Amino acid sequence: xxHLQESGPGLVKPSETLSLTCTVSGGSFSTYYWSWIRxxxxxxxxxxxxxxxxxxxxxxxxxxxxxxxxVDTSKNQFSLSLNSVTAADTAVYYCAxxxxxxxxxxxxxxxxxxxxxxx
Amino acid sequence: DIQMTQSPSSVSASVGDxxxxxxxxxxxxxxxxxxxxxxxxxxxxxxxYAASSLQGGVPSRFSGSGSQREFTLTISSLQPEDxxxxxxxxxxxxxxxxxxxxxxDVK
Numbered sequence: 001x002x003h004l005q006e007s008g009p010g011l012v013k014p015s016e017t018l019s020l021t022c023t024v025s026g027g028s029f030s031t032y033y034w035s036w037i038r039x040x041x042x043x044x045x046x047x048x049x050x051x052x053x054x055x056x057x058x059x060x061x062x063x064x065x066x067x068x069x070x071v072d073t074s075k076n077q078f079s080l081s082l083n084s085v086t087a088a089d090t091a092v093y094y095c096a097x098x099x100x101x102x103x104x105x106x107x108x109x110x111x112x113x114x115x116x117x118x119x
Numbered sequence: 120d121i122q123m124t125q126s127p128s129s130v131s132a133s134v135g136d137x138x139x140x141x142x143x144x145x146x147x148x149x150x151x152x153x154x155x156x157x158x159x160x161x162x163x164x165x166x167x168y169a170a171s172s173l174q175g176g177v178p179s180r181f182s183g184s185g186s187q188r189e190f191t192l193t194i195s196s197l198q199p200e201d202x203x204x205x206x207x208x209x210x211x212x213x214x215x216x217x218x219x220x221x222x223x224d225v226k
Contacts, residue, residue, distance in 0.1 A: 045217040103169040
């Protein structure tokens with residue numbers, strides 16, 4: 001049973017960098033794509049991007065200038081970095097496993113971690 | 120970006136009711152559409168992918184249909200555990216985009 005767990009600071013100051021890690025356990029890390037999705041309080045879901053186990057990435061253009069994703073296959077982890085954060089980046093951040101194209105469904109999700117941007 | 124809309128935005132229903140949710144895409148997405156269920160304080164759960172393929176472990180009362188720009192999610196007989204918000208998501212073109220959600224609540 002694959003399990004994903006997000007970790008990272010729950011509070012980030014404006015203009016600083018949000019950094020989160022997702023640890024994958026109980027299943028294969030390689031051969032899958034891995035995504036980040038966020039959900040502002042009371043709002044809908046926004047796809048941030050994905051990273052393949054090889055390190056190749058695809059980011060949402062709306063965030064592309066501020067986002068970096070990385071992968072550590074030795075630890076079965078992938079990470080999200082979002083710089084120059086503002087209050088608009090306050091959200092629950094989810095990591096998810098993405099099945100292969102072309103259907104790309106996100107079939108396993110972490111529980112989510114709340115990140116608040118505030119001074 | 121492909122814009123996704125859902126209707127209705129909310130629906131009140133009773134246990135045993137048939138519930139249908141519609142999702143429309145601003146451009147054709149083939150059949151690359153997924154449906155997710157989300158309960159308060161929980162992560163989304165994949166129900167349907169490729170428009171009509173039922174994810175493993177999902178009850179057969181959930182079904183999906185449609186193609187290109189119009190899709191439907193049907194719950195054939197609503198159960199107590201089905202009260203939740205449902206999102207569609209297109210996977211035809213990057214960036215992936217979600218619909219705004221449809222909340223199914225108790226009548």
